[in-house]
Amino acid sequence: GAGVSQxxxxxVTEKGKDVELxxxxxxxxxxxxxxxQSLGQGLEFLIYFQGNSAPDKSGLPSDRFxxxxxxxxxxxxxxxxxxxxxxxxxxxxxxxxxSGELFFGEGSRLTVL
Amino acid sequence: AQTVxxxxxxxxxxxxxxxxxSCTYDTSESNYYLFWYKQPPSRQMILVIRxxxxxxxxxxxxxxxxxxxxxAKSFSLKISDSQLGDTAxxxxxxxxxxxDNAGNMLTFGGGTRLMVKP
Numbered sequence: 001g002a003g004v005s006q007x008x009x010x011x012v013t014e015k016g017k018d019v020e021l022x023x024x025x026x027x028x029x030x031x032x033x034x035x036x037q038s039l040g041q042g043l044e045f046l047i048y049f050q051g052n053s054a055p056d057k058s059g060l061p062s063d064r065f066x067x068x069x070x071x072x073x074x075x076x077x078x079x080x081x082x083x084x085x086x087x088x089x090x091x092x093x094x095x096x097x098x099s100g101e102l103f104f105g106e107g108s109r110l111t112v113l
Numbered sequence: 114a115q116t117v118x119x120x121x122x123x124x125x126x127x128x129x130x131x132x133x134x135s136c137t138y139d140t141s142e143s144n145y146y147l148f149w150y151k152q153p154p155s156r157q158m159i160l161v162i163r164x165x166x167x168x169x170x171x172x173x174x175x176x177x178x179x180x181x182x183x184x185a186k187s188f189s190l191k192i193s194d195s196q197l198g199d200t201a202x203x204x205x206x207x208x209x210x211x212x213d214n215a216g217n218m219l220t221f222g223g224g225t226r227l228m229v230k231p
Contacts, residue, residue, distance in 0.1 A: 033218060042204065042223040056218065089156060093219075100146040100165075100208055102219055104158035 002026070004105035006092050012111045013082055021077045021108045025094030032075050033102060034067055035091045043091065049075065051097075082112045115140045115207050119222035126195045127230050133180075134190045134225045136205030142166075144210040147181065147188045148219070153201040161203070164188065166210075195229045202226050 005024040013019050025032050034046040045059040049069045060066070064083075069075040079086055089109050093102040116139045126132035138147070149161040164172045164181050171179050176196075180189045192199055205222040 031217065035221075043219075043221040045218045045220070048218050050217065059218070091158065093158070100148075100163065100210075101160055102158075104150075106155070106157045109156075 004092055004094050004103050006090075006105035006108050008108055009106065010109045010111075012113065014113050015084060016081055018078065018080045019082055019110060021079075021090050021092075021110070023075045023077070023092030023094075023105060025073065025075070025092070026096070026103055027073075029094035029096045029103070030072070031095040031097070032069055033093045033095070034075070034077050035093070037089045037091060037107070039088070046077070046090075079110075082110075084112050086110060087112045115142070115209075115220045117205050117207050117220050117222035119205055119225050121225045122223070123226045123228070125228040125230055126192075128197060129194055131191060131193045132195055132227065134192075134203055134205075134227065136188045136190070136222055138186050138188065138205070138207050138222075140186070140207065142209050146208045146210065147179075148206040148208070149177070149179070149188075149190045150204045150206060150221075151199075151201045152204065152224075153198075158204070162190065192227075197229050197231060200227060200229045 007022045030051045032049040035043040047067045048056040064080045067077045089107040091107045093104045095102050118137050145166045147164045150158045151161050162174045162177050176193045178191045202224045204224045207220045
């Protein structure tokens with residue numbers, strides 16, 4: 001596709017369940033980012049992938065959160081044993097080498113009941 | 114670490130008038146990018162305008178312009194001839210220059226909710 005694609009668009013889950021959120025970046029973009037946006041709030045950095053380098057995981061809030069990026073393309077953000085405070089919109093963005101601009105997907109809204 | 118501050122949580126403006134959104138940042142870097150992103154109710158973040166710190170000339174994109182004051186670490190956004198479609202959250206953001214691949218995340222301010230009134 002032409003833009004960053006995220007799925008699912010909306011996810012409702014029960015407390016304690018695991019969830020996976022997927023991001024398909026723009027083809028050829030080497031950098032991929034995950035951010036979290038709580039209701040009416042700003043964006044909180046979670047994790048950053050750049051090419052084949054080790055990811056920057058400094059923003060992950062707990063060890064229940066993990067992410068991987070397979071083949072330098074699609075990324076999956078996994079939240080284990082979800083808690084109500086995990087409810088938020090999870091935004092993915094990608095960037096091509098040599099550019100400062102991030103292109104964002106429409107986000108995945110996670111609701112933990 | 115970089116911080117970005119937007120001191121105006123909410124603003125409103127009449128259609129066709131001009132509004133300025135404030136942003137200040139703190140960094141020890143000398144080479145970086147600054148951005149304004151718009152987030153309409155549809156949720157998707159859209160780049161409005163960007164500024165390279167080494168450029169003294171203020172960036173302009175149609176009705177959108179910035180006032181970049183590097184010494185003061187200030188980066189305000191001016192929207193001229195406001196339109197109803199400008200209603201959105203606006204986020205100021207900072208990124209270290211991309212040649213330094215370490216830590217090239219985008220640091221966001223808390224956002225300003227702009228309402229354009231008819």
